[in-house]
Amino acid sequence: MSKLTTNLARLTWVLAGAGVLFLASCSKDNDSVAPSLQKLEGGSKTAVTVPDGGSVTITNNNGQGKVYRNGSVYRVENFRQAYVSDTGQPNTGTFWWRFSDNDAGNPASYNIRFSGIATGDITAGGTDELRYIDKAFSSVTAADWSTASVPVANTIGMNSVTGTGVPPAVAALANGKGWYTYxxxxGHTVTPVSGRTLLYKSGTFLVAFEIISIYQNQVTGGAFPYYHFYYKIL
Structure with a gap:
């Protein structure tokens, strides 16, 4: 049985006296060796230039992975950052990304954040906004923002859950406004919703992005989370 299966099967915890569901088990790192914990760099920096037809290795802010570019479309492969652990709780993965820099961000400077269950909740920083639209990534334009759907609490996470014997607490996370199916x-795996494109907006800066996989080298059920996604500035 994989670590992912074990972690997701133990999803629901009940905090005594609080009546609140604490769902953290599947945030646990699935790698056999976790990256060393390092302090994330702070402050702003110059945007990373990715050559057309080429790639750049992600190293800033303790990031890993690569960014590729084909014309106006960027592709991020195997993106992750260091994990931090709270005393008495499973490891919690939180990644930060800056579309404006084509690079990893940090808690003080990011466009989107990956956190929560299996590091699968995507949120925007500050007053920035997220939306989603059921339209092919290649066809999405800036005009689609006005008709795109608004997620719950500016967070895009679990869309639906399939299977039998699903605990009510897990089913409650699926709000029909997410990017993935659990x-x-x-195998307790995560798959993106086909044809769903996500949108990020900060002032006049607008980005379309599509999540491809959260697994290392896109091998479903393998080591996670390693984000793979496309994005383009609209």
């Missing part, structure tokens, strides 16, 4: 009976 396959409870199929």
């Amino acid at each position: 396959n409870w009976s199929a």
Whole structure:
């Protein structure tokens, strides 16, 4: 049984006296060796230039992975950052990304943040906004922002859950406004919603992005989370 299966099968905890569901188990790192913990760099920096047809290795802010570019479209492969751990709780993965820099961000400077269950909740920083639209990434334009759907609490996470015997607390996370399906009976895996494009907006800066996989080298059910996604400035 994989670590992901074990972690997701133990999803629901009840905090005594609080009546609040604490769902953290599947945030646990699935790698056999976790990256060393390092202090993330602070402050702003110059945007990373990715050559057309080429790639750049992600190293800033303790990031890992690569960014590729093909014309106006960027592709991020195997992106992750260091994990931090709270006393008495499973490791919690939080990653930060800056579309404006084509690079990893940090808690003080980011466009989007990956956190929560399986590091699968995507939120925007500050007063920035997220939306989503069921339209092919390649066809999305700036005009789509006005008709795109608004997520719950400016967070895009679990869209649906499939399988039998799904605990109510897990089912409650699926709000129909997310980017992924959680396959409870199929290896406890995560798969993106087909044809769904996410949008990020900060002032006049607008980005379309599509999540491809959260698994290392895009091998579903393998080591996670390693983000793979496309994005383009609109």
